[in-house]
Amino acid sequence: MVENNELRKVGLKVTLPRVKILQMLDTTDQRHMSAEDVYKALMEAGEDVGLATVYRVLTQFESAGLVTRHNFDGGHAVFELSDGEHHDHMVCVETGEVIEFMDHEIEKRQREIVAEHGYELVDHNLVLYVRKKA
Amino acid sequence: MVENNELRKVGLKVTLPRVKILQMLDTTDQRHMSAEDVYKALMEAGEDVGLATVYRVLTQFESAGLVTRHNFDGGHAVFELSDGEHHDHMVCVETGEVIEFMDHEIEKRQREIVAEHGYELVDHNLVLYVRKKA
DNA sequence: ATGAATGCAAAAACTTTGCATGACG
DNA sequence: CGTCATGCAAAGTTTTTGCATTCAT
Numbered sequence: 001m002v003e004n005n006e007l008r009k010v011g012l013k014v015t016l017p018r019v020k021i022l023q024m025l026d027t028t029d030q031r032h033m034s035a036e037d038v039y040k041a042l043m044e045a046g047e048d049v050g051l052a053t054v055y056r057v058l059t060q061f062e063s064a065g066l067v068t069r070h071n072f073d074g075g076h077a078v079f080e081l082s083d084g085e086h087h088d089h090m091v092c093v094e095t096g097e098v099i100e101f102m103d104h105e106i107e108k109r110q111r112e113i114v115a116e117h118g119y120e121l122v123d124h125n126l127v128l129y130v131r132k133k134a
Numbered sequence: 135m136v137e138n139n140e141l142r143k144v145g146l147k148v149t150l151p152r153v154k155i156l157q158m159l160d161t162t163d164q165r166h167m168s169a170e171d172v173y174k175a176l177m178e179a180g181e182d183v184g185l186a187t188v189y190r191v192l193t194q195f196e197s198a199g200l201v202t203r204h205n206f207d208g209g210h211a212v213f214e215l216s217d218g219e220h221h222d223h224m225v226c227v228e229t230g231e232v233i234e235f236m237d238h239e240i241e242k243r244q245r246e247i248v249a250e251h252g253y254e255l256v257d258h259n260l261v262l263y264v265r266k267k268a
Numbered sequence: 269a270t271g272a273a274t275g276c277a278a279a280a281a282c283t284t285t286g287c288a289t290g291a292c293g
Numbered sequence: 294c295g296t297c298a299t300g301c302a303a304a305g306t307t308t309t310t311g312c313a314t315t316c317a318t
Contacts, residue, residue: 130253
């Protein structure tokens, strides 16, 4: 089971809830799930995991670098399995669809701008809100 | 009183809470205030405005384009008086300091990327998390 | 066995809403 | 005056926490 190794690798004890949540994130067709989404999906799959545990585990996964948390507009956070490759997001304001993208020019400009101000880039967050062209 | 005209211009009735909140945002030295920040600042200034009203008014101001709401990381929204000029933010992860910037190259690239995917840009959100260079 | 993880329920943090009262035009 | 805005308190959301129990090693 690949999931077990993933967990051991980051120093988390291999427990049923953690494995199930990791599998859920790995096999879902949604790229981004909220804690509630994960919880409901697990319930529907007949897995009995508490919502509090889902929150706790997702937060641990984030600290461990296994998932990325996004605060898109609208109250709740969503999580995405990190694939090591950095990317940014485009969110359609009409359909809610999420498209991932990566642009070297923007990435480079960001580092330049930060350096011009005497800082170094630790992380960044770019979300483009878009609409299908009429 | 400049504030009164601002309010009339966007079709909002000129009421004491609205004027006070607008003045608060205009005169504060913090660049970004949460609803709670505004509320507390008003209380300290001896102005008696309800927290619910602060939330309602800030939301109206946002709809009217008077302020911009940001969902930086960490639960609560912050508001900033809009100066018409668009800009993005750099947040120092150590001091919490917020620096505003604007880069034409990034802005342009964003529009290009979105267009390449068959969309048009409605809005965007870019935050660079930075640290003072060692 | 022993310390960590879980589940539940309670609480915390943030924001919205219902309704009676009061203020703006 | 009629209507819209306000204040309060209550309810909604999302997320966190305390604590007894269960599980992993």
